[in-house]
Amino acid sequence: MSASPLSIWAVSDGRAGIQNQALGLAEAVARLTPATIEIKPVRWRPPFDRWPSALKTPAMLAPEAFDPRAVDEWPDLWIATGRATLPLSARVRDWSGGRTFTVQTQDPRWRNPAYDLIVAPAHDGLSGDNVFEIIGSPHRITPTALAAAAPAFAERIAALPHPRVAVMIGGRSKAFDLPQSHAALLADQIRAAVEAAGGSLLLTFSRRTPEAAKAVMAERLSSLPGWTWDGTGDNPLFAMLDAADHVLVTEDSANMATEAASTGKPVHILPMVALKPAGKFARLHADLAAHGAARPFDGALDAWSYEPLNETERAAHAVLEGMRAR
Template sequence: MGQAGVDRRVTAPSSSRALTIWVVSDGRAGIENQALGLAEAVERLTPAEIAVKHVRWRPLFDRLPSAFKTPAMLAPTSDPLTAPWPDLWIATGRATLPLSTRVKAWSQGRTFVVQTQDPRWSNASYDMIVAPAHDGLSGDNVFEITGSPHRITPARIAQAAPAFADRIAPLPHPRVAVLIGGRSKAFDLTEAHAADLADQIADAVRASGGSLMLTFSRRTPEAARAVMTARLSDLPGWIWDGTGDNPLFGFLHYADHILVTEDSANMAAEAASTGKPVHVLPMIPLKSGDKFARLHDDLAERGATRPFDGTLDGWTYDPLAETERAARAVLEAMGTR
C-alpha cells in the first residue's frame, strides 16, 4: 500500500453503532501518541469510541523474544485485555507485538489490527502497518506516510491555545517557536554546538524584532539546555522550564515560524502539519543519516521545510495531513475486508 490510490471518501465498516478502537502501547507518551493520533483521526472520520490500554511485561519476561511471550507474563499493572474485543486495534512499540499478532485469533477474526512503525517481527501478521516512508519498509500490508502518526492538527492546537494566551498573545511578531531535541543514536547536541545554535537563533530573532518560544526534549543534554537558556533568556518570549502544563500546542498555534532540530522525525513532521514555515536546525551526526535525509528531503520537496540559514523568511505550503490520510486508508481497508 503506497501513497497513491487512496479514495478521499470515508469508507467505514457497515454498522449502525460506533466503531470500537483500542489504542495499545507501553504508556510512553512518544509511543502512545502515534497510536492515539491515528485513532483520533479515525474518530474524526466516523463515529468511534476509543479506549487506551497500557501493557507492560513482568521484568523477568520483558527481554524474552516476542514469540515466547504470553498474556500470563504481563505485569499486574497492565490494563485488562479481554472480550469483547474491539473492531480496531491500533498498537505501537515492541511491548505490544506479542499481543497484536494474537488478537485476531482471540477475536475470531473480527478485530482489524494496525501496527505503527516497523514491527521488525512477524510483519505479515498485521492487517496494516502504518510506517514512516523514510524507513523503506515494503509489503502488501504496508501503508507509508511522511513521518509517523501524531495528534497535532490545526484544529487541535487552536483548541489548546487559549490556555496559554495570557503568556503568548502579548509577544511581538514574528513569534519563533524553537523545538530542541538532543542526543540519539544518529545525532548529538554538544554544549559548543548548542551555544552556536543559540547565537544564530538569537541573532535572527533580534534582527526581526520578534520573540522566542522555546521548548526542550527529554533527550536534550543538561549542558546544552543550560547554555541555550543562558544565551537566549534576554529575548522577549518564553523558555519553558518543564514546570506546569506543556505549552507546545500553544507555541505551534501562535508561532509565525518554527525551528526544529533535525534529530527527530516526529518533531519535523508534526511541525509541518501546521502549514507554517519550518526551519531545520543542524545537529552533529554520529552515523550515516540516510533515513533522516530521506525524511527531510521529502519534507523539503513538499515545501514544508528549509535548512535554517539565519534568517526568518516566510513561505507557504499545504499543511501535511498524513495521519488523516492513514486513517482513511484504515477505514477503506476495513470496509473492503
Template sequence: MEVGPQPLRIAVVSDGRIGMENQALGLAEAVGRLTPVEIAVKRVRWRPVFDWLPVSMKSTWMLASGSPFPAGGEAWPDLWIATGRATLPLSIAARRLSGGKTFVVQTQDPRLDPALFDLVVAPAHDALEGGNVVSITGSPHRVTAERLAEAAPAFAGRIDPLPRPRVAALIGGKSKAFDLTPDHAARLADRIAGAMSAVGGSLMLTFSRRTPEAAKAAMTERLKALPGWIWDGEGPNPMFAFLNAADQILVTEDSANMAAEAASTGRPVHVLPMVALKPPGKFARLHADLEERGATRPFDGLLEGWTYEPLAETDRAARAVLKAMGR
C-alpha cells in the same frame, strides 16, 4: 426512529511513552474525524526480566501491567492500533485471539513480516514494503489546526502579549543517531539569537525529555534575554499552544515526530542541525521528503517565510485504515 451507526470501538495500545502513544492515539483520533468512535487507551509494560525476549516467546503473564485484552465477557474492540516494540507480541496475539473480530493496525516499522498484522502504517523513510503497508511521510500524530486552537486559551496570558513574528523552537536531544552537546547547543542558540535580532519578534522554546540538562542550560543562558518564553518543564507543556501561535518554526533534525507535527501547521519549518553519531540514513530520507513537499528548509541563519500545503498524512492513513476494514 432511525438509529445511527454504532461507534467503532478502538483500543490504542502503547508502552505509555508520550511519543509512542501519540502515534497510535493520533491515528485513532483521525479515524474518529471520519466516523463515530469510542477510544480506550491501553498502556503496557513488560517485566524487565522478560523485556529482552523475542516477540514469539512473550506471554501476557510476563506483563508488569494488566493485560490489554478483553476480560470478563467484554467484547473485543473493532480496531486495535498499537505502536512500539513492546506492543508487537500483543498485537499478533490480538489478531489471533479475537478470531478476526478485531482489525489490527501496527504503526512504525515492526521489523517483522507485515503479514502478521492486518495493516501496517509505517514512515516512508523506513522503506517498508508489503501489500498491507501504508507508507506516510513522518509518523501519525495528534496535531490538527483544531487541536492547536483548543490548546491556546490555557496559555493565552503568556503568549498573546508576545510581539510578532513569533518563532517556536522545538529542541530534541540525545538519541542513537544524534547528540546535542553543550558546545553545539551554545552555537545553535547563538545562531537563533542572531536570526531573532534581525527580525525582532519573540521566541517560544520547548525542550524534549531527551534534551541533556547541560544543553538546556547552555541554550537558556544565551536566549533568556530575548522576548518570549522558554518553557522550563514545569506545569503543562505549551508545545501545541506554541505551534498555534507561531509564525515560523525551528525544529531539530533528530525527531521524525516533531518534524511531521511542525509540517502539519503550514508554517515555515527550519531544520536545526545536530551532532551526528552515525550516518543519518532514514532521517536524511525524511528531511529530503519534507523539503520536496516544500514544508522544511535547512536553517541558514535567516528567518524567511514561505508557504506550502500543510501535511495531512495522519488523515490519509485513517482513510486507508477504514478502507482496509471495508468501512
C-alpha cells in the same frame, strides 16, 4: 463494519511520543466515522522488558498493564505503536477470532504479515501488501487542536512580538548527539535570527535533551522576549505551535518534524552532531522539502507557505478502506 460506533483501542507503552502516534491515528479515524476510543497501556515487568517479542507472554506483563487475558469483548479496531506492543498486536487476530482489524504504526520488524495494516514512514522504505506509507509519523496535531490549546496559555504568549519562533529541541539518540558546545552554537544562531527579526521565542526541550545542552541554550536565549518551558505544568506545545510564525526543530526527531509540518508554517531544520550517516532522517527531510514544508536553517527567518501536511488523516482513510474491504 456495523452502523454502531466503532470501538477503537489505542495501544502503546504510554510514552508521549509513542502514544501520540496510536492515539492520533485513532482520533483521525474518529473524525471520519463515529467511534469510541480507549487507551490501553502495555508495559512489561522489568525482567522481561527487553526479551525478544517471540518469547513474551501475557503472564510477563506488569501489574498495571492492559492484559488481554481479561478481555471480554475485543474492539473493532486495534491501533498500536512501539516495540512493547508487538507481542500482543501479532496475536490479536487469533485472540479476537478475526473480529479485530489490527493496525501497527512504524516498521514492526517482526511478523509483519500478522497485522492487517502497517502504517509506515516512507523514509523507512518498507514494502508489502499490508503496508501503507506516509510522510513521517501519525500524530494528534490538527488546526482545531492547536486553536483549542491556545486560550490556556494566552497570558504567556498573546503579548509576545511577531515573528514568534517556536523552537523544538531534541537530544541524544543512536544517530545524533547534542553536546554542550553544539547547543551553544545553535543558541547563538537562533538568538541572532530572532533579534534580527525583532521577534520572540517559544522554546521547548524533549526528555532526551542533555541537561548541559538545556542549560546553555536556556542561558544564551534568556535575553530574548518569550517563554522557555521548564517542563512543569501542562505541556504548552500545541499553544506554541498555534502562536508561532516559524518553527525550528532539531533533525533528530521524525515526530517533531512531522508535527511541525502539519501547521502550514515554515519549518527550519536545525543540524545536530551526527553519530552515523543520516539515512532515513535525510530521506524524511527530503520528503518534507519536496512537500514545501521544511528547509535547513540558514540563520535567517525567511517565510514561505505550503499546504499543511495531513498524513494522519490520509492514513485514517486507508484504515477504514481496509476494514470495509475485509
